[in-house]
Amino acid sequence: MNVVNIASKFNLIQDHWHPRIVGQLNDSYIKLAKLKGEFIWHKHEVEDELFLVIKGRLRMMLRDQELSITEGEFVIIPHGVEHKPVADEEVHVVLLEPKSTVNTGDVPSERTINPEWI
Amino acid sequence: MNVVNIASKFNLIQDHWHPRIVGQLNDSYIKLAKLKGEFIWHKHEVEDELFLVIKGRLRMMLRDQELSITEGEFVIIPHGVEHKPVADEEVHVVLLEPKSTVNTGDVPSERTINPEWI
Numbered sequence: 415m416n417v418v419n420i421a422s423k424f425n426l427i428q429d430h431w432h433p434r435i436v437g438q439l440n441d442s443y444i445k446l447a448k449l450k451g452e453f454i455w456h457k458h459e460v461e462d463e464l465f466l467v468i469k470g471r472l473r474m475m476l477r478d479q480e481l482s483i484t485e486g487e488f489v490i491i492p493h494g495v496e497h498k499p500v501a502d503e504e505v506h507v508v509l510l511e512p513k514s515t516v517n518t519g520d521v522p523s524e525r526t527i528n529p530e531w532i
Numbered sequence: 533m534n535v536v537n538i539a540s541k542f543n544l545i546q547d548h549w550h551p552r553i554v555g556q557l558n559d560s561y562i563k564l565a566k567l568k569g570e571f572i573w574h575k576h577e578v579e580d581e582l583f584l585v586i587k588g589r590l591r592m593m594l595r596d597q598e599l600s601i602t603e604g605e606f607v608i609i610p611h612g613v614e615h616k617p618v619a620d621e622e623v624h625v626v627l628l629e630p631k632s633t634v635n636t637g638d639v640p641s642e643r644t645i646n647p648e649w650i
Contacts, residue, residue: 415594415599415607415608415609415610415613416607417599417600417601417605417606417607418605418606418607419604419605420604420605420606421604437582437606437608438608439580439581439582439608439610439628440560440579440580440629440630442558442560444582444606444608461558462557462558463557464555464557464562476533481533481535482535483535486537486538486539487535487536487537487538488535488536488538488555488562489533489534489535489536490533490555490556490557490562491533492533492557495533510557510628511558512558
């Protein structure tokens with residue numbers, strides 16, 4: 415059992431849109447990711463997903479609205495809801511999602527990754 | 533779907549050791565709690581529990597060691613592990629745990645609470 419310092423873990427991440435696992439509990443992973451630019455539209459058929467912003471401002475595009483999530487704020491995207499994260503400037507996020515979650519959801523592409531631990 | 537500002541939610545909490553629910557996903561709750569003083573020794577038989585410190589320093593007593601968790605750090609207490617949170621000064625924590633989790637685990641007492649949403 416160990417204490418995880420979020421800022422120290424972020425220092426190990428150099429790339430964008432590549433979540434790294436930093437913890438696991440109850441069949442879910444805690445992941446960290448740096449985001450910059452636009453991701454793709456996708457949804458997760460069965461997994462709800464939490465985005466907690468640690469640094470910067472995340473724009474979460476939904477089909478019928480846009481949400482702005484800044485430092486110290488989180489949003490939960492329910493399963494089945496199409497979303498596209500956009501980071502105009504670099505954003506640091508903590509993700510919480512079931513271990514089965516694929517980053518590109520129902521849209522496999524060259525941006526689909528298999529997250530590893532850091 | 534709404535954006536939750538953690539600091540704003542903490543402003544609504546006046547008491548200690550009384551977690552409030554601020555989000556739900558995948559059969560888990562996100563809760564916020566202010567801690568001050570000592571809690572009781574307990575364990576959760578089936579639920580892993582995450583403590584993310586937002587403010588202050590949390591001492592997590594385990595039977596064989598003591599962990600110190602400060603702002604921007606988290607620890608995951610696996611199910612079955614006895615623990616006693618101690619806050620020498622007020623601590624603000626985000627908790628992540630299955631909906632079935634009881635705050636006093638296997639030790640029902642006058643400190644057992646039924647968390648509500650804020």
